[in-house]
Amino acid sequence: MTTAYWCVLVALFLPYLSTVTAKAVSGGFSPRHNYDPRALLDNLSGIGRRANNAQLNSFEVTPAFAAAVIIAHLAGGAEQALLDQLAIAFVISRLLYLLCYLADWAAARSLVWFINMGLIISLFVVAA
Structure with a gap:
């Protein structure tokens, strides 16, 4: 399995890091909240709230990243090392x-979001 595929697995779990953070900093999470x-x-x-919003955004963008990695592998137009580097950069x-x-940091967050999207697009472009 390639490093890029492992990055997809990591990306699938990143939203839960945000969820754990949201619950941890809320100060009021208890087992009864699991209902x-x-x-x-x-x-x-x-x-x-910001941690929860980050979670929601992660759930939105991860399928596009996973698709880009899979399509880039299937297209075969790019060297594996480059695909791996782009995937690592995304994570x-x-x-x-x-x-x-x-x-x-709203402005920085938006800039990083554009970088995220650029990395997804890059996976398609280098494989074309």
């Missing part, structure tokens, strides 16, 4: 995105 955890997450504010940029969201 309806989304109700708790919907009512958060501050850093907890790192998603971690940076989460940090920007938690720190409430």
Whole structure:
């Protein structure tokens, strides 16, 4: 299995890092919240709400990344090392995105989001 495929696996779990963060910083999460955890997450504010929003964005972008990696592999137009580097860069940029969201750096977060999208597009372009 390639490094890029492993990055897809990592990307699939990154939203849950945001979820754990949202629940941890909320200060009020307890086992009783497992009956309806989304109700708790919907009512958060501050850093907890931003962590939950980062989770939602991660769930939105991860399928596009996974598709780009798979299609790039199937197209076979790019060297594997380049695909691996782009995939690693995507995972790192998603971690940076989460940090920007938690720190409430809206402009930096938007810039990192554009980088995320550029990396997805790059996977398609280099494989063409």
